[in-house]
Amino acid sequence: MVLKMPNSMEECVYFTRRKLEDKGFAIAWVYREKCPKCKKGLMGKPRDEKTGKVKILAKEYVCPECGYTMEKGEYEDTLTADIQYTCPHCEYKGEHQMSFKRKKVKVFDKEEQKKKSVDALKFKCGKCGEDILITKKMK
Numbered sequence: 001m002v003l004k005m006p007n008s009m010e011e012c013v014y015f016t017r018r019k020l021e022d023k024g025f026a027i028a029w030v031y032r033e034k035c036p037k038c039k040k041g042l043m044g045k046p047r048d049e050k051t052g053k054v055k056i057l058a059k060e061y062v063c064p065e066c067g068y069t070m071e072k073g074e075y076e077d078t079l080t081a082d083i084q085y086t087c088p089h090c091e092y093k094g095e096h097q098m099s100f101k102r103k104k105v106k107v108f109d110k111e112e113q114k115k116k117s118v119d120a121l122k123f124k125c126g127k128c129g130e131d132i133l134i135t136k137k138m139k
């Protein structure tokens with residue numbers, strides 16, 4: 001499997017690049033996908049009618065071709081996340097593809113010193129089988 005890195009952020013609904021503990025590293029991205037209704041338009045956040053700027057904080061995605069609208073979470077759950085990683089446990093470099101469907105995972109928050117439930121991409125390293133976690137910090 002060779003994942004194709006996006007050429008620009010415009011192609012993605014999500015992109016992150018981060019360190020995983022001390023030795024690990026991950027880049028994860030989620031491509032925008034075509035409208036499930038007309039299969040032509042690329043679903044995206046709605047644009048402001050006056051300025052033409054994308055409304056980043058919008059809670060829905062719309063198809064520019066047919067106007068089909070989907071609630072943010074509903075649309076994102078149908079997408080696929082592509083991940084390139086360096087395992088924080090064994091330093092194996094691998095790739096992984098998985099559903100972007102949100103899943104709550106308990107993690108230990110170092111700042112607050114307690115366990116917290118967060119949305120995360122969780123998968124197993126292709127070599128050592130340990131869990132790798134990429135929390136979804138959506139800004």
Ligand SMILES: [Zn+2]
Pocket residue numbers: 035036037038039040041063064065066067068
């Ligand atoms: Zn459409």
Ligand SMILES: [Zn+2]
Pocket residue numbers: 087088089090091092125126127128129130
């Ligand atoms: Zn590993």
